[in-house]
Amino acid sequence: MTDLNFTGTMQLFVRTVLLGSFSAAAREAGISASTVTRKISAIEKHLKVALFHRSTHEITLTEAGYLYFERVTAILSDIDDAHRAVSALDAEPSGQVKLTAPVAFGRIYLAPLIPQFLKIYPSIQLDVRLTDNHNDLVRGGFDLDIHEGENYINDLVVHPLSRNDSVLCATPEYLSLNGHPQKPADLSAHNCLQYIHPEAETQWRFRKHQSRFSHLPRGTLQSDHTELLLSAVLEGTGIAEFEIWLVRDFIRQGALKIVLPDYEFKNDLTGKFIYLAHLPNRRQSAKVRVLKSFLADRLSRVGMLTESEIQSLRDKARAS
Known part of the structure; x- marks a missing residue:
């Protein structure tokens, strides 16, 4: 492969994987699709193995291709870290960082934090994608991921941000009209609104x-x-289950009350913790480290009720 810029070709391979086609990688690089195909074919010839399954409409990684992608991504990350260290760019973190998180969590907690972060680190550009379906960290090229529940990629490196408590809630008006359940069996007499999900x-x-x-x-x-x-529960329609990070403010304001406050609600879908995660082969450059530290500091305990909050809410529930 003496006729190739090896690092540049590895980068081209990675972008082809992430963008999903030779033509898309070519457009991004400002070269022809045939040039991309030729360069990647040269890698395959050198390795004596196919990296892609090719069809008329799509390309997918072979087993060897996926292994090569993981190793090359790590190598390019090391090279990027080396360049930053030598050029002293780590003294002032800069560049793009891609973050993904659930929609409601992002709207409530990330939206006010992002402007604060960008004021502190004006040389960093954030790409934030909100979705309630787990984004593919590999194909999406994400540096950090906020998610609830069990890890959905093997060997994902996780940092627990907070315990993730769930509670049943209803408005005071609903409970006044329909009664306060004292035990789970009492819920049979109530309008229980249900969250549905294939894994729930x-x-x-x-x-x-x-x-x-x-x-x-x-x-x-x-x-x-x-x-x-x-929204339906806040209108007095019935009782539903929510993570505490979504309803804490409504509970504090008195718009919602916890139902069955003496019982611990268990939800395997949302799990015990909220995590901040990254892939094992993603080295933590300065720009990623400062975002991770910023979020970990400000989102600590966001999904849990403190003991004093629990006791206060239980006292209020009993007094009603």
């Missing part, structure tokens, strides 16, 4: 001390959109 359980599960309980929610509304359910 159909039953609500509770724990109190060593005892476990379950309830199959039945009601007039089910949805795959948490904020739609929240």
Whole structure:
């Protein structure tokens, strides 16, 4: 491969994988698609193995291609780190950082934090993608990912931001009209609004001390959109389950009350923690490190109720 700029060709290979086609990589690089094809074919010839499955409409990585992609991505990250260290760019973090997070979480918590971060680090450009479906960190080229629940990629490097508590909620008006459930079985007499998801359980599960309980929610509304359910609950429609980070302010303001405050609500879909994560082969450059530190500092405990909050909310619930 003496006729190739090897580093440049590796970069071209990575962009082809991330963009999903030779033509897209060519447009981004400002060269012809045939040039991209020729350069990647030269890599395959040198390695004596195919990196892509090629068809009329798409290209996909072979097993060897995926392994090569992982190693090359790490190599290019090391090269980038070396350039930054030598040129002293790490003294002032700069460049693009890609972050992905759930929609509601991003709207409530990231939206006010991002302007603060960019004021501190004006040489960094953030690319923030919000979705309730896990983004593909590999194909999306994401540096950091905020997610709830169990890791969806093997060997993902995770930093727990906060415990992720879930609670049942209703408005004071709804509870005044329909009564306050004292135990899970009492929910059968209530309009229970349900979040639906392909991986979600159909039953609500509770724990109190060593005892476990379950309830199959039945009601007039089910949805795959948490904020739609929240709007319905705030209008007094019924009872629903939410992560505390979504409803904490409404509870503090008195717009919502926790239902069954003496019971621990368990939700395997949203899991026990909110994580900040990155791929194992993504080296932590200065720009990524400062964003990770910034978010970890400001989002610590965002998904959990403190003991004092729990006691205060339980006292209010009992007094109602």
